[in-house]
Amino acid sequence: MQNTIFYVAANETLGVVRDYANAKNATAPTLVRGVEACLKMRLFAKSDGPEPYPLSAFSNVVSWAWAMDNDFNEATTYKLIGNNADITVTTVTEEIDEEEYTYTEVSIPMTNMNTEELAVWLGTQKSMTGLAGELVGYDAEGRQIFILQVENFTVRNRITSLGTPTEALPDYLTAAQVRALFAAGMECEFSEDGENWHGVQTANDNYLHMRLRGESLGVWSDPIVLMTGPRGYTGRDSFCYVAYASDATGANFSLTPTNLLKFRAEIHTETAIAEPTVSDFAGARWIKYCGDDGQGVGDMVASVYDPDGDGKVLAAEEADHAASADAIPWSGVTGKPESFPTGAHLHNMTDIRNPVYQKVYSASNPKILYLDSPIIRNTQNNSSGTVELEFTGIKTTYEGENVGVSESQMLTWEYHVLCGADVTGVSVGSESCSMVGINIPETLPLINGNYTYHVFVIRAVCKSGAINNVRYQANYAYSYEA
Structure with missing residues (x-):
């Protein structure tokens, strides 16, 4: 049974459907044809509040009556009526939105919700609105001492049929049906x-038709x-036979291969041969298909590798002939070059016979120091009165690679500067060179007023944070007349 709760302001005969707080109008409930219902009509004393x-x-x-109809014609039959004997009135309390409300509730059971009158009124409409309900209370003498009417109930129709629906056959086959086909x-x-x-x-047939197998009534x-x-040509039978023999004449003929039968032949016939014999292979060609067995297991005997018994293998005796090459005079050597020019190369100090020799590198305003030239000579005549000491790198040779200085190394050069005027200032280092001056x-002055070489000792040491991690030290050494 469907319990339907709704609220009615019952201060007048025509009640007004309201919300649970009697604050605004609401819609009368909807009933469903054929579904038992129990209307729980909660009554307010006033039009609001x-x-x-x-x-x-x-x-x-002492008794109640509830009837529902869409007209006020006494000549027509009610559409619905309540179970009047079971109508009750009680007080109920309910908490809604965290607020407690007390209602006077009239409970009206309606078990017969599928009357002919209701069905005719609904017809084929899915729902109809306009059904009114009337509640009447009687005293002990049968007088009507309470009347309340509520309008505009809606009744929802039912989906009904006079028969069982006709099954529609699917327009597709199931997976099982497809597999069966x-x-x-x-x-x-x-x-x-x-x-x-x-x-x-048969050979004369020109047509075919087909159907699913097992469908005796199929089309x-x-x-x-x-x-x-x-x-096409008529096919012919073909039989292949293989035989084995010990030589190309078919000796020791056999149909079974063995290690001793190293020749093989085969024939093809259109008729079967029950037991082939050597005569059946008279026209066949015997082919050696298996090589001869090897001799021994691969060891070489002395008679092969040392036939003269001198204790040397033949290859070693050939090697002895190389000793005679030492006896050939130089004039007897052919194809030798006319000269042997030397190429650029380096030597360790231990390989140098005259260690006091020092290679001099001369250039105009040199900026690079070379490991193979401990003497650097500046050939540019300096007449400005200022000597600039600046070196930006170190190489192995003039065309060699750049090198650095490790913490365990200290490299030293003499730098000879040609001057044509007295030197009144020495500039040390630059943005490209980390250099410090020591005892400059x-x-x-010039010596005897003539061109003079002033000599500085240049040292390179490892210094983290310096340019290229190399710091140069410049120290005045001596001067000499050019």
């Missing part, structure tokens, strides 16, 4: 003229023309 209808007003009511296969018949059919194909397909071409005089 939650004050419940006084239960004491029903103290003299493939498993059954096709049944074919053949015909010469497309009219008379038989099950076994045959339309005739299908068979593709025919020129008749303020002035360097």
